[in-house]
Amino acid sequence: MTDRLLHHLEEGPASAPPLLLGPSLGTSYALWDKVAPELSAAHRVVRWDLPGHGGSAAGLIGPGVTVGDLAGLVLALADALGIERFAYAGVSLGGAVGLHLAVHHPDRLSSLAVICSSAHFNGAGPWEERAARVRGGGLAELAQGADARWFTSGFTVPGLVRDHREADPEAYAACCDALAAFDLRDRLAEVSVPTLLVAGREDPATPPEHLREIADAVPDATLVELPGASHLAPAQRPEAVLTALRTHFGGAARxxxxxxxxxxxxxxxxxxxxxxxxxxxxxxxxxxxxxxxxxWTDPTLTRRERSMITLTALVAHGHYDELALHVRAARRNGLTPEEIGAVLLQTAVYCGVPAANSAFATAQRVLAEEE
Structure with missing residues (x-):
C-alpha cells in the first residue's frame, strides 16, 4: 500500500491544523528543510515527494500525466493520513497542484499559498522538448544547469542539485508533460480559499508577473515579492518565506x-x-x-483596561524601555495623560516609590515628545 502513496514526511503535533507542502520539479521535500520544522510548531506539516523524486515511486505516474493526476495523488495521501481539510503551499509544479486543488476540490482546502509558480508555464513546446531530451539522454546534463534556473548567481544547495540529478528520468519527463498541458488562467476567478502568492523578484522560470497575473484574478489574493530570491525561494530566502506563510496560515498570528x-x-x-x-x-x-x-483580542477587557494593566506590570518589573513603548500605546488606546499619571501614581503604592519615580520620568519624556 505504501508504495502506492507519495513518499512523505510528517512533522508537528498530530492534533494541530494540517498543512501540506508541495515541491518543485527536480527537487525532493528537502526543498522545505529550512521552513517546515518552524511551521511544525503550529501545524501538522506533511511534505511530499513528486513521483520518481526523493523517495516516491516512479511508477505512480506515466507519460501524459496531468497536474490533476498529481493532485489526485496528494488527495490520496491526505485520505490515507486521515486528513479531510488542509492548508496547502507549493513551489512551481507543487504550486500548480495547489491551484488545481483550489479550483477542482475547494472543499478540501482551508487556504493556499502558491510560491514561484504560475497558472501556465509558457506553453507546451519548451516542456515537450525538455521531456524528449530527458527521455533520450537522462538528467545529468540538465542538472548541470540547475543552479542557473533555481538560484541567483553564486548561491546553491548541493543536496537539491543532487536530488535533481538522481530523479527518475521517465517520471521527470512525465512531470514535464503535466506542465506542458497546464493552464488554469480561465478558472482563477473560481478560487475561493484565502490565497497567498509569493514571487522571487529574480526568478527567470516564473517571474513576478506570473504571480501578479494570479493575484489580479483570484478574489482577495495577497501578493508578496521577495528581493534576492530566484525560483526556489524556500531554500534561498527561508526566513522571508516562513514569515509570509506564518502570517497567511496563522489566523491568530494574522x-x-x-x-x-x-x-x-x-x-x-x-x-x-x-x-x-x-x-x-x-x-x-x-x-x-x-x-x-x-x-489582546480577548473581548473580556477593553484595550484601555489592558493598557492600564500593562503599564502597571512593566513598572513592577522595571521594564522602562517597554514602558515607553506602552505609554505611546496607551495614548493610542484612548488614555489621557492624566489617566496615565493616575495609573503610575497607583504603582507608587504597590510597586514602590523608586519604581514609580523612574516610571514618571519615562512617561513624562514620551508625552513631551508626543506634544
Missing part, C-alpha cells in the same frame, strides 16, 4: 499582527520585522500569535 500594529504603531512593528532573523523568527511569531492574537 489578527495578532493587525492588533499589534494598531496598538504599537506601524513604525515599531516594521522595525521589529526588519530586525527579524531565523533565530528570532519563532519568537516574533509567538508574540504575534499568542500575546497579540489571543490575549
Amino acid at each position: 489578527r495578532g499582527m493587525e492588533v499589534r500594529r494598531e496598538v504599537l504603531g506601524d513604525a515599531h512593528v516594521d522595525r521589529a520585522q526588519a530586525r527579524q532573523t531565523p533565530f528570532t523568527a519563532r519568537f516574533q511569531d509567538f508574540i504575534s500569535r499568542y500575546a497579540w492574537g489571543e490575549i
Whole structure:
C-alpha cells in the first residue's frame, strides 16, 4: 500500500491544523528543510515527494500525466493520513497542484499559498522538448544547469542539485508533460480559499508577473515579492518565506499582527520585522500569535483596561524601555495623560516609590515628545 502513496514526511503535533507542502520539479521535500520544522510548531506539516523524486515511486505516474493526476495523488495521501481539510503551499509544479486543488476540490482546502509558480508555464513546446531530451539522454546534463534556473548567481544547495540529478528520468519527463498541458488562467476567478502568492523578484522560470497575473484574478489574493530570491525561494530566502506563510496560515498570528500594529504603531512593528532573523523568527511569531492574537483580542477587557494593566506590570518589573513603548500605546488606546499619571501614581503604592519615580520620568519624556 505504501508504495502506492507519495513518499512523505510528517512533522508537528498530530492534533494541530494540517498543512501540506508541495515541491518543485527536480527537487525532493528537502526543498522545505529550512521552513517546515518552524511551521511544525503550529501545524501538522506533511511534505511530499513528486513521483520518481526523493523517495516516491516512479511508477505512480506515466507519460501524459496531468497536474490533476498529481493532485489526485496528494488527495490520496491526505485520505490515507486521515486528513479531510488542509492548508496547502507549493513551489512551481507543487504550486500548480495547489491551484488545481483550489479550483477542482475547494472543499478540501482551508487556504493556499502558491510560491514561484504560475497558472501556465509558457506553453507546451519548451516542456515537450525538455521531456524528449530527458527521455533520450537522462538528467545529468540538465542538472548541470540547475543552479542557473533555481538560484541567483553564486548561491546553491548541493543536496537539491543532487536530488535533481538522481530523479527518475521517465517520471521527470512525465512531470514535464503535466506542465506542458497546464493552464488554469480561465478558472482563477473560481478560487475561493484565502490565497497567498509569493514571487522571487529574480526568478527567470516564473517571474513576478506570473504571480501578479494570479493575484489580479483570484478574489482577495495577497501578493508578496521577495528581493534576492530566484525560483526556489524556500531554500534561498527561508526566513522571508516562513514569515509570509506564518502570517497567511496563522489566523491568530494574522489578527495578532493587525492588533499589534494598531496598538504599537506601524513604525515599531516594521522595525521589529526588519530586525527579524531565523533565530528570532519563532519568537516574533509567538508574540504575534499568542500575546497579540489571543490575549489582546480577548473581548473580556477593553484595550484601555489592558493598557492600564500593562503599564502597571512593566513598572513592577522595571521594564522602562517597554514602558515607553506602552505609554505611546496607551495614548493610542484612548488614555489621557492624566489617566496615565493616575495609573503610575497607583504603582507608587504597590510597586514602590523608586519604581514609580523612574516610571514618571519615562512617561513624562514620551508625552513631551508626543506634544
